[in-house]
Amino acid sequence: MDRVSIETRLVHCGEIDDPSKGIVPPLYPATTYERAGDGSYPGTYVYSRMDSPAFEKPERLLRSLESGSDALLFSSGMAAGSALLQALRTGDRIVAPRSMYWGFRNWIQQFTADFGIDLAFYANDDMGELEALFREKPANLLLIETPANPTWEITDIAAAADVAHRHGALVAVDSTVASPVLSQPLVLGADIVLHSATKYLNGHSDVIAGVLVTRENTPYWERVRVARTNGGAVLGAFESWLLLRGMRTLFVRVKAASENALAIARALENHAEVSHVSYPGLPSHPGHEVAKKQMKGGFGGMLSVRFKKGGEKARAVAAKLRVFKRATSLGSVESLVEHRASVEGAGSLCPDDLLRFSIGIEPVDDLLDDLNQAIDLRTED
Numbered sequence: 001m002d003r004v005s006i007e008t009r010l011v012h013c014g015e016i017d018d019p020s021k022g023i024v025p026p027l028y029p030a031t032t033y034e035r036a037g038d039g040s041y042p043g044t045y046v047y048s049r050m051d052s053p054a055f056e057k058p059e060r061l062l063r064s065l066e067s068g069s070d071a072l073l074f075s076s077g078m079a080a081g082s083a084l085l086q087a088l089r090t091g092d093r094i095v096a097p098r099s100m101y102w103g104f105r106n107w108i109q110q111f112t113a114d115f116g117i118d119l120a121f122y123a124n125d126d127m128g129e130l131e132a133l134f135r136e137k138p139a140n141l142l143l144i145e146t147p148a149n150p151t152w153e154i155t156d157i158a159a160a161a162d163v164a165h166r167h168g169a170l171v172a173v174d175s176t177v178a179s180p181v182l183s184q185p186l187v188l189g190a191d192i193v194l195h196s197a198t199k200y201l202n203g204h205s206d207v208i209a210g211v212l213v214t215r216e217n218t219p220y221w222e223r224v225r226v227a228r229t230n231g232g233a234v235l236g237a238f239e240s241w242l243l244l245r246g247m248r249t250l251f252v253r254v255k256a257a258s259e260n261a262l263a264i265a266r267a268l269e270n271h272a273e274v275s276h277v278s279y280p281g282l283p284s285h286p287g288h289e290v291a292k293k294q295m296k297g298g299f300g301g302m303l304s305v306r307f308k309k310g311g312e313k314a315r316a317v318a319a320k321l322r323v324f325k326r327a328t329s330l331g332s333v334e335s336l337v338e339h340r341a342s343v344e345g346a347g348s349l350c351p352d353d354l355l356r357f358s359i360g361i362e363p364v365d366d367l368l369d370d371l372n373q374a375i376d377l378r379t380e381d
């Protein structure tokens, strides 16, 4: 059984122990579990804020997916990230990338200021700056996000982890955009991997969830677990069940989205109205060589496009798209477009002329036709 590939285990929803022999797992809504007369728990579970078969089943698959020793599901990606912060102590230091998911970046800034945690930023691909930051002052935690929202800068996970480990810090990688299909941060040397499971892992825009997977059980990881149990940000039973269903098709979805994204990036790179396409799969991307090394089987479904005529053109293109839905989020089967600068608002580091695309699994010609009509802004027939 152990020799079955993780892809097959995902397709089969993991190991199902249903007495009715259902081909998919049952839903586990129980919040509490019965004790035997002697006070013991024959089913091992006690109370569903601590442990539950509902989230343990997907956790087991996620642990295998990332080659880790333990996984914890959370009620959102942000809750998973928050647990990483809550496990730090006043006086600790965290080193984070300058370019990263805007919501988490803002939260880190506020949290560290409120709780007396030191915070330093490094340019995502500058290992010299990273080394200098660690020399200046020891840190407890290095955060990496690669590819990083919304410009898809690439950080060399192995090189950055080496810097952090030489200085005694733990390394956590937000690998949401790469997904476990394309990248294995724990194998590359990271200690903890974070996913917004809302994105590729679930993949259908119908579950908010987050997960952390650790390579080893460390005292820091135990603090993360305590933060989840007592903070209470556990994943609900139905969301856990939907996540199991979503993950059945993870590998085919990510591969299809990656193929579509590469074709679209290549087509748009030469478009007369486009000044720049940021996609790690293009040789013009500054992180392409590192991406080739640490992303296997594709470069993901996320790309950003900048327009020669500026922000107004970008917004007009977004308004004209019909197959692409105008919505935030990423990693689902349907293609989405977003003008990030207006979403992020004041303080955004995102250029105004940039559109962010989450490429889905629709036939690529439908997506290319839609982009062509929107970019040329031809009038409707």
Ligand SMILES: *Cc1c(COP(=O)(O)O)cnc(C)c1O
Binding pocket: 076, 077, 078, 079, 101, 103, 104, 145, 149, 174, 176, 177, 196, 197, 198, 199, 208, 209, 210, 330
């Ligand atoms: C969406 C996202 C998050 C936050 O996850 P939620 O599930 O929305 O809380 C964190 N990191 C990245 C890279 C994301 O895209």
